[in-house]
Amino acid sequence: MNKEQEKVYKEEYLPYVIKVGKITSWISLPLIFIPALIVVLAFGARPDPGGVITGLIGLCSAMLAWYIVDPVTLYPILHIPGMYMTYLCGNSKEIRAPAATAALSSADVEAGTEQGTVVAGISIAISIFISVGTMTIVAILGNAILSILPDTVLHALNYLLPSLFGTMCMQRILLDPKSTFIILPAAVVLKLMSRAGLFKFLPFGGGYAQILLCVIVGVIVARNVHKDKIRHAGK
Amino acid sequence: MTAEYKALANSWIMWAACLPGVAIVIYQAFLIFRKSKNDALRIGLNEKQVSSSIRSAAITSIGPCLVMITAMLALMMYDGAPFAWLRTNFIGSITYELQGAQFAADGIGIELGSSAMDANFLATACIVEAGGCVGWVIFSALFSDKMEVVNEKLAGGNMLAVPIIGTGALIGVYCSLTIDRVIPYGTQVYGVFAGALAMYLLTLYDRKVHKQWIKEWGLTICMIIGMIVCTVIDLMTGAL
Numbered sequence: 001m002n003k004e005q006e007k008v009y010k011e012e013y014l015p016y017v018i019k020v021g022k023i024t025s026w027i028s029l030p031l032i033f034i035p036a037l038i039v040v041l042a043f044g045a046r047p048d049p050g051g052v053i054t055g056l057i058g059l060c061s062a063m064l065a066w067y068i069v070d071p072v073t074l075y076p077i078l079h080i081p082g083m084y085m086t087y088l089c090g091n092s093k094e095i096r097a098p099a100a101t102a103a104l105s106s107a108d109v110e111a112g113t114e115q116g117t118v119v120a121g122i123s124i125a126i127s128i129f130i131s132v133g134t135m136t137i138v139a140i141l142g143n144a145i146l147s148i149l150p151d152t153v154l155h156a157l158n159y160l161l162p163s164l165f166g167t168m169c170m171q172r173i174l175l176d177p178k179s180t181f182i183i184l185p186a187a188v189v190l191k192l193m194s195r196a197g198l199f200k201f202l203p204f205g206g207g208y209a210q211i212l213l214c215v216i217v218g219v220i221v222a223r224n225v226h227k228d229k230i231r232h233a234g235k
Numbered sequence: 236m237t238a239e240y241k242a243l244a245n246s247w248i249m250w251a252a253c254l255p256g257v258a259i260v261i262y263q264a265f266l267i268f269r270k271s272k273n274d275a276l277r278i279g280l281n282e283k284q285v286s287s288s289i290r291s292a293a294i295t296s297i298g299p300c301l302v303m304i305t306a307m308l309a310l311m312m313y314d315g316a317p318f319a320w321l322r323t324n325f326i327g328s329i330t331y332e333l334q335g336a337q338f339a340a341d342g343i344g345i346e347l348g349s350s351a352m353d354a355n356f357l358a359t360a361c362i363v364e365a366g367g368c369v370g371w372v373i374f375s376a377l378f379s380d381k382m383e384v385v386n387e388k389l390a391g392g393n394m395l396a397v398p399i400i401g402t403g404a405l406i407g408v409y410c411s412l413t414i415d416r417v418i419p420y421g422t423q424v425y426g427v428f429a430g431a432l433a434m435y436l437l438t439l440y441d442r443k444v445h446k447q448w449i450k451e452w453g454l455t456i457c458m459i460i461g462m463i464v465c466t467v468i469d470l471m472t473g474a475l
Contacts, residue, residue: 007292031255045355067245071374076405101405121271122268127292172405222406
């Protein structure tokens, strides 16, 4: 990347994305409560205070750790533009991360670089147009869609995410097999520890511990396995 | 769901109430997409990279969207089509939203999907499901632009090390997500390994032939191979 390109990235692109991301994110917060307000005003509903408090406590306590763990673990691929869009639209691991991964691979660009950031911005926006369009069709057509698809196809959809994650895992592994030699067994151990309930003592039940520790292990292993390369790059 | 609740939850008023939330998502994505595309060439990407990013993202997004259809239809039964549409497109994840609907019902003391669902339940569910997810937007609004500091610290101040460390972090993420599908054992394990093996072979092939279609379609092809393998196994074992 030359100085001119870096200038465009740092002085034009990023400031714009950050400004748009922040403004639209803050504006979105009151918008999400409009349906509740309308149900109260238009239909005379009375939300149950006990129900609201119980429901919010239940849901928020289940999600609280993920508010931090999910963005922190996926930031390397989403980057700044992807973060704003992903945590406004949602479905971070199922749709946004795979779309960004595929785009980075097809453009032959590394995650975490300036070009990678722009590719992530483009790809996640595209994934949002696709998912909003698809969900809109589903919301309008409803059950008619399910009646068209053969049973075999509906059954196969149950295996889409496992197959997708296996594929994406191998894609990442092939980029750094040396690190994977250590990270993958560590992930197995962490999974078994999680299943044995060893993380339950952590705040909010520790359900997030496995993925967070896998990321920490990944970073530490990559730094150490490639320390010569990193040292050389710093000179 | 009673006819009265169904009419209320699916009324045009609810569609109108849910529209602003979805609109802001599309608007934000449009603005960032336009800026990214306009600046891409000035930041060092070429036209081919931009167009292949768009194609591969589009192709890869379709499959997971199909998975969400059955779960979204379940959510529509409890929340009605408009609010389910909002929840899946706005700070949403199908798994969390179904939990949210359940928490709202539990909080009121009714059974989800029963005739006890009324306007009061819908109002409660609207608040609970929305309120439960604002944490992500708040974190993103406050810290997205500061995450680079975290990256710098992890890279020890050497920004050229960021891609190496980023790859390590991503291997950690995907190993964790994949292991969750392998343990405990089930038919899905074959999908994981079939998809992984297909990707391995396709990548080796691509290293020889360097075909763009492999980079754009590879993920989807391998994912479908995994799905087919699992479905065939279920057919052979009588599970389907």
